[in-house]
Amino acid sequence: MLKKYLYKIFESANKRLPYISEIVLVFDTPKIETHGDLSSNAAMILSKKLKRNPKEIAAEIISNLELDNAVISKTEIAGPGFINFYFTPEFVAEIVKEINKAGDDFGKSKKYFGKKANVEFVSANPTGPLTVGHGRGAVTGDTISNLLEWVGYKVDREYYFNNAGRQMRVLGDSVRIRYLNLLGNQVVFPEDYYQGEYINDIAKKIKDEFSDKLVNESAEGKFKEIAEAEIFSDIKNCLSRINIHHKIFFNEKSLYDGGKIDGLLKRFRDSGLSYEKDGAVWLKLSQMGLDTDKVIVKNTGEPTYRLPDIAYHETKFGRGYDLMVDLFGSDHTATYPDVIAGLKTLGYDDKKIKVLINQFVTIVKDGEAVKMSTRKANYITLDELIDEVGSDVVRYFINMRAISSHMNFDIDLAKKQSDENPVFYLQYAHARICSIIRTVKEEKLEPAESNLHLLTAEEEQSLLKKLCGFEEEVLYSAENYEPQKICTYLEDLASAFHKFYTFRRILGSEKNIAEARLALAVATKIIIKNGLSILGVSAPEKM
RNA sequence: GCGCCCGUAGCUCAAUCGGAUAGAGCAUCAGCCUUCUAAGCUGAGGGUUAGUGGUUCGAAUCCACUCGGGCGUACCA
Secondary structure (H helix, E strand, C coil): CHHHHHHHHHHHCCCCCHHHHHCCCCEECCCCHHHCCEEECHHHHHHHHHCCCHHHHHHHHHHHCCCCCCCEEEEEEECCCEEEEEECHHHHHCHHHHHHHHHHHCCCCCCCCCCEEEEECCCCCCCCCCEHHHHHHHHHHHHHHHHHHHCCCEEEEEEEECCCCHHHHHHHHHHHHHHHHHCCCCCCCCCCCCCCHHHHHHHHHHHHHHCCCCCCCCHHHHHHHHHHHHHHHHHHHHHHHCCCCCCEEEECHHHHHCCHHHHHHHHHHHCCCEEEECCEEEECCHHHCCCCCEEEECCCCCECCHHHHHHHHHHHHHCCCCEEEEEEEHHHCCCHHHHHHHHHHCCCCHHHEEEEEECCEEEEECCEEECCCCCCCCCCEHHHHHHHHCHHHHHHHHHCCCCCCCEEEEHHHHHHCHHHCHHHHHHHHHHHHHHHHHHHHHCCCCCCCCCHHHCCCHHHHHHHHHHHCHHHHHHHHHHHCCCHHHHHHHHHHHHHHHHHHHHCCCCCCCHHHHHHHHHHHHHHHHHHHHHHHHHCCCCCCCC
16 A cells, blocks of 8 residues: 555656656565665666766655655655655554455455466376375465465466376276285285375275176276276365365366367478477477477377377467466476477467476475385375364465475474464464454444544554555565465564554553554454465464 | 576574565573463574675675585486
8 A cells, every 4th residue: 555655656756757767666665664664776776877876866756756744754865875755654544444444355456357367286197195295286376376366367276187198007007906915816016006005995995895806807997997086086185175176177188089189280290390200200399499309299109298288288278368377396397398389389379378386395204304206105195294284284384485495394393383383373363353352342342443543653553554565465476476475474464463462452442542453453354364365274263 | 417496593484576784483591461362472692695706886686606405307297
């Protein structure tokens, strides 16, 4: 709200200060309170362009702004040429009205209203349970979807999977052999098969249902079919435990059945974008600025992942999305440039695709890093983690970190410190406000907005200023795909509230000021709840 | 070897497209509950931002090199 005001003021001063439009105008919240509420470095940037003293420019800017002194109490030129703005307490307090009026919708913006986005995430093939590693992609993808919705997008959450190919054959055969073992057959279980206990569980289920009727069944028949169904249902259950629900499950196989793959291949060939060499089909990606051409069909006749991936993204373009977000782990870093280049050769606008790479989660157990592998079954499942610490902690813990950071997850620490997780700090602030609201009801006290100008104390003002920043924070997080900003913001907000709570009491204060403080507390509650809902974390009324 | 990501307090991480005195939580130490939830508040200690150079009014952030870690580098996905 504060930034909005300054942008407006600067814009209307455009005619008098034409050089302003030549730079990107940014207002920062200084780290130190004595540097004002918002600060601009415009004069310093302009000083280079105009070859003039920055302080001189700053003075010129200030004198040409039409500042309302009911809004801005003071401006100053500081340091090497910062322009610092101080807002009046009365103006800052107005935010309470806006928040309490908009309620659950406060912070939502219409900036991207009417646009459609697709966020593809998780996309693990059904060969085993989701691991903590998948959890990172799952939570991040869902939170980014929420953020996009908050700035106006209509978002489809999508899960892309492949239930064909070698890994699924191995899965079916793993179950088959375990099944035979259960029946007393001594077939040796190959080392590179899926070692997890879940394979045994599925085999047991099959034995219970079919007893020995499937001894001659092939790996790719019933075994694969049942294993896939079981695993997929586990994956969906697990995701729903942390509140994640995909709207679309896109099967790679449908691309083949629908003739999309053959059609694409033909188009590449007909337009001269591909050629044959050594029995394989190559796509001319070197024309698109890549180092080398890449194989799209192996000499065995099977396509590589590139062909279906390009075809898949083509269907997304066909479905009319304005923004397509692909979220995957760092083991895929090498694959997406090929796919995007392929789409570009077909004339698609690659700017509509945003690829996000989340770095790996290193699991630390007993002080040592654990190498995770579904094959070898030395992973920690997402389900186990949720059992241990609960959905809120899992979601918050993952959201706290920038996706580019390599995060360490110490299982023992997570269990031990689950009570100390910052998420409880936020939830506690929310519960405290709910408790106040319950208590004042008995005292016949109502929040009132007529006396907000009384909120001039330090703790009240810093809480108010924090509230003023929520909208901008949401927009920034969404546009930059940085959920962790919301966490940092909420922790600051909760801290400002806890201080307010400690020093500025509601009950026992004079009626006008008590009502104003109550209105402020209610506004804070709304923001905490809205922020937590973006993160997919609950806002409990009691703790 | 080459490409991408990263290195910040004892630990896990922040730091608003380069901003003023690098911040939180945990851990450690010292205080604060007859009044709205102490899962809280106040204070203390803890840093050459891996290292060396460079760019400029100004660098954790940008550039170069070195060291250390992760992920790739396929006619696997």
